[in-house]
Amino acid sequence: MASDRREGSDKALTKAMRELQLRLEQNVPALPATAVELHEQLGRVLRKAIRDEVLVNGVYDVGQLLRLTPASRSGDLNVFALTGGPKDFGRTGSPQRVSHFIRDDGAVIHFALILRERRDAPLDLVAYGFEIYFPSQHPIAFIRFDLNDRRHSNDDLGLRAHLHPGNEDLQLPSPHMSPIDALNFLLYRCRPRRDTPRS
Amino acid sequence: MPAFSRSELGAFAFRVLESEGPNAWLVLVVDGAVDDVARKLSTEISTLGEEIPTTRMVTSGSNLEEFTQARSDGIAIITGIHAFTDSDWHRVDLNRTRLQRTGTTVLVLDPTSIEHLENKAPNLASWIGGNIWHLEQARPLDGALVEQRLGALRRWSKLEDPEIIRRAEAGNLPPDPEYAEWLTLLGRGGSAWQVIGEKARIRP
Amino acid sequence: MTRRERFKQYMTRVAAAADPALALEQKLYVHPPNAISDLIVRHLEIDPASRHLVVGGIGSGKTTQLLVATRELNALPDMRAVYIDVSQKQDLVKLKPGCLVALAGLALLEGRGLPEGGELSALLPHIEARLRVDHNERNSFIKWANGYWIDPVEEYELDDHLREVEGAVTPPRPEWHEISSMQVEHLAHFVESEHSVGRHFVVLFDSLDRTTNRAAFTQLIDQDIAALRRCNIGVVLIGPIRSLEGFGRLEADRFDKLHLQGPVDVEQDPAGREFLFRVLRARVEASMLPDPEALALVAASGGVLRDLISLAKAAGDEAYLSGSETIQMNYVQAAADGFGRSLMIGLHKPEIETLKHLRSSGGFVWTTEDDLALLATRRVLEYPRRTSPFSVHPTIVSLLDQKAG
Numbered sequence: 001m002a003s004d005r006r007e008g009s010d011k012a013l014t015k016a017m018r019e020l021q022l023r024l025e026q027n028v029p030a031l032p033a034t035a036v037e038l039h040e041q042l043g044r045v046l047r048k049a050i051r052d053e054v055l056v057n058g059v060y061d062v063g064q065l066l067r068l069t070p071a072s073r074s075g076d077l078n079v080f081a082l083t084g085g086p087k088d089f090g091r092t093g094s095p096q097r098v099s100h101f102i103r104d105d106g107a108v109i110h111f112a113l114i115l116r117e118r119r120d121a122p123l124d125l126v127a128y129g130f131e132i133y134f135p136s137q138h139p140i141a142f143i144r145f146d147l148n149d150r151r152h153s154n155d156d157l158g159l160r161a162h163l164h165p166g167n168e169d170l171q172l173p174s175p176h177m178s179p180i181d182a183l184n185f186l187l188y189r190c191r192p193r194r195d196t197p198r199s
Numbered sequence: 200m201p202a203f204s205r206s207e208l209g210a211f212a213f214r215v216l217e218s219e220g221p222n223a224w225l226v227l228v229v230d231g232a233v234d235d236v237a238r239k240l241s242t243e244i245s246t247l248g249e250e251i252p253t254t255r256m257v258t259s260g261s262n263l264e265e266f267t268q269a270r271s272d273g274i275a276i277i278t279g280i281h282a283f284t285d286s287d288w289h290r291v292d293l294n295r296t297r298l299q300r301t302g303t304t305v306l307v308l309d310p311t312s313i314e315h316l317e318n319k320a321p322n323l324a325s326w327i328g329g330n331i332w333h334l335e336q337a338r339p340l341d342g343a344l345v346e347q348r349l350g351a352l353r354r355w356s357k358l359e360d361p362e363i364i365r366r367a368e369a370g371n372l373p374p375d376p377e378y379a380e381w382l383t384l385l386g387r388g389g390s391a392w393q394v395i396g397e398k399a400r401i402r403p
Numbered sequence: 404m405t406r407r408e409r410f411k412q413y414m415t416r417v418a419a420a421a422d423p424a425l426a427l428e429q430k431l432y433v434h435p436p437n438a439i440s441d442l443i444v445r446h447l448e449i450d451p452a453s454r455h456l457v458v459g460g461i462g463s464g465k466t467t468q469l470l471v472a473t474r475e476l477n478a479l480p481d482m483r484a485v486y487i488d489v490s491q492k493q494d495l496v497k498l499k500p501g502c503l504v505a506l507a508g509l510a511l512l513e514g515r516g517l518p519e520g521g522e523l524s525a526l527l528p529h530i531e532a533r534l535r536v537d538h539n540e541r542n543s544f545i546k547w548a549n550g551y552w553i554d555p556v557e558e559y560e561l562d563d564h565l566r567e568v569e570g571a572v573t574p575p576r577p578e579w580h581e582i583s584s585m586q587v588e589h590l591a592h593f594v595e596s597e598h599s600v601g602r603h604f605v606v607l608f609d610s611l612d613r614t615t616n617r618a619a620f621t622q623l624i625d626q627d628i629a630a631l632r633r634c635n636i637g638v639v640l641i642g643p644i645r646s647l648e649g650f651g652r653l654e655a656d657r658f659d660k661l662h663l664q665g666p667v668d669v670e671q672d673p674a675g676r677e678f679l680f681r682v683l684r685a686r687v688e689a690s691m692l693p694d695p696e697a698l699a700l701v702a703a704s705g706g707v708l709r710d711l712i713s714l715a716k717a718a719g720d721e722a723y724l725s726g727s728e729t730i731q732m733n734y735v736q737a738a739a740d741g742f743g744r745s746l747m748i749g750l751h752k753p754e755i756e757t758l759k760h761l762r763s764s765g766g767f768v769w770t771t772e773d774d775l776a777l778l779a780t781r782r783v784l785e786y787p788r789r790t791s792p793f794s795v796h797p798t799i800v801s802l803l804d805q806k807a808g
Contacts (some may be wrong), residue, residue, distance in 0.1 A: 036337075039337060040209070043209045043337075044209065044243065044246045044247065047209055047210075047212075047213050047247055048246065048247055050213075050726075051213070051216070051217075051247055051248075051407070053405055053406070053407055056726060057726050058723070058724050058725040058726025058727065059209075059210050059213040059214075059724045059726075060210060060724050060725050060726075061725075061726060062209065062210070063207045063209070063210055063337065063338070066337075067337070067338065067339055067340045067344070068337060068339055069339040069340040069345070069383075069384070070339065071382075071383040071384070071385075071386050079383055079390075079393070080383070081340070081380055081383040081384060083340065083348070083380075086347065086348070086351075087347070087348040087351035087352065088351075089351055089354070089355045097726050112376065112380050114376065114379040114380055114383050114390070116390070116393075126379055126390045127374075127375075127376035127379035127380070127390070128376055129376040129377065129380075146375070146376055147376060148374035148375060148376060149372075149374040149375075149376065149378065149379045149390050149391055150374075150390065160374070202744070203744055203745070203748065204740070204741040204744055204745075210724065213724065214720060214724065217410070217411070217414070217720070217723065217724075218414065218720070219411055219414035219415045219418065220415075220418055220421070221418055221420075221421045221422070221425065222418065222420040222421050222422070223418060223420065224420055286496075289496070289615065290496050292613060293490065293495035293496060293613045293614065293615075294490050294494060294495055294496070295490070295610075295613065296488050296490045296491050296610060297490065297491065299420075299422060313748055313749070314748055314749035315749070316749075317745070317746075317748040317749040317780065318749040318776070318780065321461055321779050321780040321781070322461055322613050324745075324780065325420075325461045325462045325709055325710075325781070326419070326420035327420075327745070328419055328420075328709075328710065328713030328714070328716075328717065328742060328745065329713065329714070329717050329738060329741040329742030329743075329744070329745045329798075330713075330717070330745075331741075331744070331745045331748065
């Protein structure tokens, strides 16, 4: 039956996607050993972007908007939230420098990472979300690179690292980005190409 | 005495780079290891700009003079000021003109040394003006900001905190990174799998 | 121009610790009302061998006025003036009599003040003056001034090792008894060679205001100034503010004229306020630093020129680091706050009490070294024309009030 054939194709695709995900996980640059070091590295990326006038923020905004917060209540001192900018589900149409990282073209960048420190090993990247959105809706409403929390179950469709191309319900496979690369990409790239026809 | 103006290291490095001379002087006051901070400051500046600062530990006033005469341009990060005696301070103040450089000079020193500088080297202090900063550590999200983020997560998901925890413990929390952040901000560890793991440890 | 470029340009023009000569070169200088450079030049025109003492607080603009006076004097056809930063040539820790005589002579012999790119006819008097200097005297003076290596045997053969036996008649010794009389005479001859071509020689000495060694400074004044007077050399010298009080007055009395370069009274002198406002406007336009903000900087400076520039730079820093396009009032306030905090560093309880007392009652009597230190470090400013001349630096007033609270 068609439904059986479809199920079979779906299973084969899931297998392929999981294998793709494994390949995409490889060759990701190792993270530093501590969350503080990663926090410092991301701070440098943001300050350099300000100096390059890619971000219109002042450098004080980096200290305000980039925060490293431990998950201390449970006593698990090894887990941290590293956040850049507000939790911005609304994607405000009129962002302010004091509360948002704003690019020179008006696009807004915000991100959150969950990190776990491990003994004698680099940081474990538990999850992340790096998003850029365009208040003008041009060329697209938003793009977000997500890294999901790990799953070891049949629910795993091989899309732990994925990209949302302006739609929350659409997910495309994505490489595992190092946080530095993800942030640099959103800052300096992710811009419309020149307005010329494709060859 | 009122507290000094405070600055995180990255912002201070930015300030140093953007301090157009000639002969700009800045001071960074550090409570802990001066040399360690000087090294980190050098890294910050190198990453941000095109030049690598010169870092120098001086042992006396005349040593500082020798350095400034030999290396007039570029950014210089100076440590070792804690070793200055009264006569060193006297000397650097008297011969202040010999400290003149075309580049930017940063003194990284401890709180006692900055008091000595202000009291014993008023001519040098006049060059520095208000460019004295106390190093502060980066701040985590405060309670209000954590609550802002949690509020946004609740509105987005239409769920409340106890439900999130329950689902995490049951192993059926969605894998989206937003939930990992939610658990972390609640102080329950970052991953749903950790929460399950905690529960497993609690229940033998 | 991008925001960064605009601020970079601004920062270059408000470099508070830059060499004052640079501000003159970059045409950022604004001539103050009643400038002491005008007074000095007018006096020297009439009496080219007169002696002038300049006293004023740190950052009040003394060096700039000396440089301006040097420029104005050199514009006169019968004057040759040389500016000397003594600390560049002499370790001020090791001041001793003869230092100023040596520096004056070396400057004269080096031929500084030669006009650049001028007509040959303008250069001729300089060349002629040089030719009239005796070669041996010149070499002897330079050797004495710079020091030299000598074989101990040679030294033994000099007359200096002979012991003098006093006669029944002892003539009075010159005031410069620790300076070689022979070299002073040489210098007098050098100056005569300038006079013979119609020029007077004036030296303007800077940086001696930083001297805290009273004995050394007094000796210098007693002997060197007297020797330079003997040589008919005009002298302008920046001295320490202690020259004004107590035994220090003896030093001031060695000079023909005392000039006070104090802070501008921005509170009570509208012309002074206007002057400092123009100092800022010479460096930055209103589109970047609006008038109210500029006036707020003037007020916060207490009238101390370097502090004004320093505050302007700090306000610019704050604006730039905050991502702003212009320098607004909150950045001026942040700059003033930071400046005041820096002035408060290292103050102990008795000094804070002194400042609070001055703040509340206007009373301040300069009697102790600690009081002098408060003046020297700009926590207390002196406005000589006021009835109550002393005032707490404006940027620490609110901080003192906080402590009172």
